[in-house]
Amino acid sequence: MRRKSQGLTSIFYIMLGIVIAISGMVLSPQTFDSMLQWRLLGGLGLSRFNPGSEKMHRVPGPIDLVKLYPDTVVRQWSPATPSVAITFDDGPDDEYTPKILDILRDHGVRATFFLIGSSAEKHPEVVKRIVAEGHAIGNHTYHHVNLANMAPWQVVMELKKANTALSRITNHWPLAVRPPYGAMDPLAVEAVAKEGYKVVLWTVDSLDWRGLPKAKVLDNVIPELKSGVIVLHHSAGGPEEDLSGMLEALPTIIKTLQQKGYSFLTVPEVIEQFDAERKAAAREGALPAPP
Ligand SMILES: [Zn+2]
Structure with missing residues (x-):
């Protein structure tokens, strides 16, 4: 009985984690991306948001x-x-x-x-x-x-x-x-x-x-x-x-x-x-x- 309730508790926390992750994605894509860029994730880290001045990023687009x-x-x-x-x-x-x-x-x-x-x-x-x-x-x-x-x-x-x-x-x-x-x-x-x-x-x-x-x-x-x-x-x-x-x-x-x-x-x-x-x-x- 105790093992069953522990299992349910684990599932609850996993579900809670998923809900928090999805809410984070929807409410703040930028924060979510920063999380994806954590070093802990190693090669999985994605680089998407690049805030900065015009000088840093202006390049002619290769695609017309x-x-x-x-x-x-x-x-x-x-x-x-x-x-x-x-x-x-x-x-x-x-x-x-x-x-x-x-x-x-x-x-x-x-x-x-x-x-x-x-x-x-x-x-x-x-x-x-x-x-x-x-x-x-x-x-x-x-x-x-x-x-x-x-x-x-x-x-x-x-x-x-x-x-x-x-x-x-x-x-x-x-x-x-x-x-x-x-x-x-x-x-x-x-x-x-x-x-x-x-x-x-x-x-x-x-x-x-x-x-x-x-x-x-x-x-x-x-x-x-x-x-x-x-x-x-x-x-x-x-x-x-x-x-x-x-x-x-x-x-x-x-x-x-x-x-x-x-x-x-x-x-x-x-x-x-x-x-x-x-x-x-x-x-x-x-x-x-x-x-
Ligand atoms: Zn601008």
Whole structure:
């Protein structure tokens, strides 16, 4: 009798362990992954989450996601009238983001901010200001993780966590995702497409995160400007990242475009035109129909 109850107790503890493990997996994929990376597990340890600055991880993606998923991954579009989309990653903060907002307001220009969920929770007033001044918000993950190193289900949960944080502040659920470092596994792209997201990359990279001076930022951006490009800047950085060159270059970039009669679209507006483009092309038989 005693042996039987000991057996039941063991089963209870094993079940409890399984329940705790599954809850941990669901509630905090990052913690769960850290557990998997314990040295005790030796070769079983998995390396997935790589938080860090742009400098540590930015490498060109070997797979052309736009070609693989032309209805989900947006890098540029074909507007009917001269238009560009200006985007800022990695915010919000209380240093650069407010200064960028001042410049955009002074020039009457709207842009899109791909925000990090955990940073949004630290600076909700900046997030509210972005929305109040007519700009759009996109999802740049909750922890600024390298999505290419994560399983598709983890990517979906990471984006959901970021959107939950953003929607608590703005009452809006962004559907535009900018993966940190532009990195994403094809299977994860398929998974997020099913959730209704678009993966928004960029056409023109200012490389401002390298702490470039104004002249270099202008060199990287001005010659590349044409209708339908998406321009990438940053609105916050790591402790060693200096974006002051970008701040000085931004008014010149905006004025150059305004003098040529360009419109400044937000990313949701770009996606609307992009979807219409894809549907029209599919009707003409030029492209496979979007799913
Ligand atoms: Zn980033």
